[in-house]
Amino acid sequence: MTRTTAAAGPGTPTSAPAPAPIGPPHPPAVPLTWLYAPGDRPQVVAKALAAGADVVVVDLEDAVAPERKGYARAATADLLGEARSVPVHVRVNALDGPLARADLAAVAGLPGLCGLRLPKVTCPQQIAAAAEATARTGADGPPLYALLESALGVERAYALARAHPALRGIALGEADLRADLGVRGDAGLDWSRSRVVVAARAAGLAPPAQSVHPDTRDLEGLAVSCARGRALGFLGRAALHPRQLPVIERAYLPTARELEEAETIVAAATGRPGAQALADGRFVDAAVVAAARRTLSLARRP
Structure with missing residues (x-):
């Protein structure tokens, strides 16, 4: 970070600028x-x-x-x-x-x-x-x-x-x-x-x-x-x-293509236990679905 000269001296910091408090912080579920x-x-x-x-x-x-x-x-x-x-x-x-x-x-x-x-x-x-x-x-x-x-x-x-x-x-x-x-x-x-x-x-x-x-x-x-x-x-x-x-x-953050692919995978797996075949010939199992859900969750972060 670019440094600037602090307003206060090396004593007790009483004049340092700081944003006004706005209640407790609500960090994103996944900080980036x-x-x-x-x-x-x-x-x-x-x-x-x-x-x-x-x-x-x-x-x-x-x-x-x-x-x-x-x-x-x-x-x-x-x-x-x-x-x-x-x-x-x-x-x-x-x-x-x-x-x-x-x-x-x-x-x-x-x-x-x-x-x-x-x-x-x-x-x-x-x-x-x-x-x-x-x-x-x-x-x-x-x-x-x-x-x-x-x-x-x-x-x-x-x-x-x-x-x-x-x-x-x-x-x-x-x-x-x-x-x-x-x-x-x-x-x-x-x-x-x-x-x-x-x-x-x-x-x-x-x-x-x-x-x-x-x-x-x-x-x-x-x-x-x-x-x-x-x-x-x-x-x-x-x-x-x-x-x-x-x-x-x-x-x-996921790209538009990654999001589209994740949505396709989750949709294919919804209500269908076990591995599923997508239209393009790929098979989707539980691990692939879990990864797709993580992608969607990351895209929806606050």
Whole structure:
């Protein structure tokens, strides 16, 4: 996301602009766009909330310089004091570092928090500890999402995906993973991508969203990359700039042809148990029908 200078200084954020709260958020059943915004730039966060993303992720980690961490945490807690019309997640600092505990304590339980993204996860105990730290008395804590950003995290993908009931999703952090593996070409990450997709499915989680496309001006490259991600089984994508959102959405929403085919399959199967033959000679079984229903459901998202 393009950075702007925050209106407030490094003290308590009292003048940061933010959209007026409009009751509890109602995220789409299938979020496709997850827009990151730096937690120490309240004006940028406000723009992100108005950009049309399904989820806004306020980042306290990589996007924030060390000397701005405290301000970012305070500004984010101020933002989350009331529910917003767009679901807001927070990416805290690395769980094995000194800042994560303070991040979790500052935002857990706030009415505007809809999820926590946990970076650089490598063991199930980290997820369980985060769930315990954010659980409220007599109530569940916020949904958790684990980011796998190392070879060890990818290797343990299934164990991590099953680490705790509060975990709702896993995804890759490809910049760190690329550095850890020493991978140069994009294809070098495909095995790790497939591993995370399979682990999420095996654990009963939603399909993971793709990692960010770092070149925010390369929209053609973004579209090509999204098509590749969709073919691998991802669903939706994280973004760094609002201009990336429509490209991601177009890539992951069904085409007119896919919708027509899905409607034909569902119609052929309605009231007819067992495999059915379509007019073009293809046979349709329960698995094909289930996939067609998912396509229709995605097209009908709010």
